[in-house]
Amino acid sequence: MSVHPTVDINLFVYNGGTTIAESIESILAQTWPALTLTVIDNGSTDDTLDIASRYASRVDWMRVRRNHANTGAVANCQRAFWNGDADFVMPKTADDLLAPDFVRRVMAVLLERPECVMCHAGALVFTGAGSVREVYPAEHRLMAIGPDPLERARHVMSRYTTAPSFWGIYRRSAVDRLLRIPYRAGWDHAVLAELALYGEIRHVPEVLYWRRNGGGPVRRLARECTAYSQRGLPVDDAVSDIGWRTPLISTAFNHIEVFSLARVAPELRPRLMALSVQCFRARWLGLMQREAAAFRAELPNLIAAIGQQDGVLANWTALQLTAALTAIETVLPEEDFTLAHLEIATLAAERRQAGQARMLEPDLPCRAPPAREMVASPA
Secondary structure, three states, X not given: OOOOOOEEEEEEEOOOOOOHHHHHHHHXXXXXXXXXXXXXXXXXXXXXHHHHHHHHOOOOOEEEEEOOOOOOHHHHHXXXXXXXXXXXXXXXXXXXXXXXXXXXXXXXXXXXXXXXXXXXXXXXXXXXXXXXXXXXXXXXXXXXXXXXXXXXXXXXXXXXXXXXXXXXXXXXXXXXXXXXXXXXXXXXXXXXXXXXXXXXXXXXXXXXXXXXXXXXXXXXXXHHOOHHHHOOOOOOOOOOOOHHHOHHHHHHHHHHHHHOXXXXXXXXXXXXXXXXXXHHHHHHHHHHHHHHHHHHXXXXXXXXXXXXXXXXXXXXXXXXXXXXXXXXHHHOOOOOOHHHHHHHHHHHHHHHHHOHHHHHOOOOOOOOOOHHHOOOOOO
16 A cells, blocks of 8 residues: 555535535645545535536546436436445535544544544534634534454444534445445434444544534435435425334335344344344433324324225335335334324225225236237347
8 A cells, every 4th residue: 555545535516506615625735645536516506516517627646427407416416336446435414514634634544444444523513604612512423443443333323413423435346335325314423433343443632524514404414315305305295205204214224124134243243133122212202202102192193094095006005105114113112002003004905905906907008929929038
């Protein structure tokens, strides 16, 4: 490895015309000498692409990629993880800024400690006017270290709080082992918890990451990261995922799903799945109980929606509702929705039967082609 291995910084953006120039300038000002910068534009409709292209025309280690359609921020972040071939990669938003020594200080840790798979830095929040609103407390930084992968994952699940601890530099060999980013509340939590299974996560204490305006309400963020929202589809229609209504419970259950597919010894996966419930109950029990109570209050209307559908749509709506209830019961076993499950199954069966005739005689009938239209399969 050379003295200064290359770091791929992949800046993903949608309609970031008001902030992208400042973000690019903070990358150009880095004191680390070996960088590539790729702007991944998500089909912006403002002047984002023009601004990025002007920079790329005069910076030989910068390029611009453009998605032909807005794929959503989650999918574009996934592209930011995968783009490039350097041994180190940093996905980055177009809003936040880096101090000039960010890459140099973080890379010093990664090069000194080959067991470290990601390193981030201390962070602050600044406003659009440029004033500092707050410095994130030291306990928001991650230090998931040691030889035990379960303890490293426990540290992340017990401590990860704010996004700057996610926006670090990653060792690509570990990134390539990660599950695809899920369209779920708390997807960044689950990515880091899985990452901790494959190596250490460390930080440098200096405040070198500058976050613009801070985060948003958990429930709103949960709505925005569903596959439906990310694809520009209605989040409240009959076919959409309803897990966003219980964002903290969904975050905990998301870890169970991710750990079931973790690249670890088979005997560790059930332990990790159980550990995730323990960690989030210890951390958020009261908040998750309130989410469950609010969901229970909404349940009659959600069940009634099944009765408004027939056939396939009734079954699909029942599946979405059953999945949400199963997540609640898994994380909060004291919550019993047995009667609701029976009511949902009964109602779905009734609506399935009601729609059977319509399915057998569709409005646009599908027919088998006549024999002369059939194409023989190759031998």
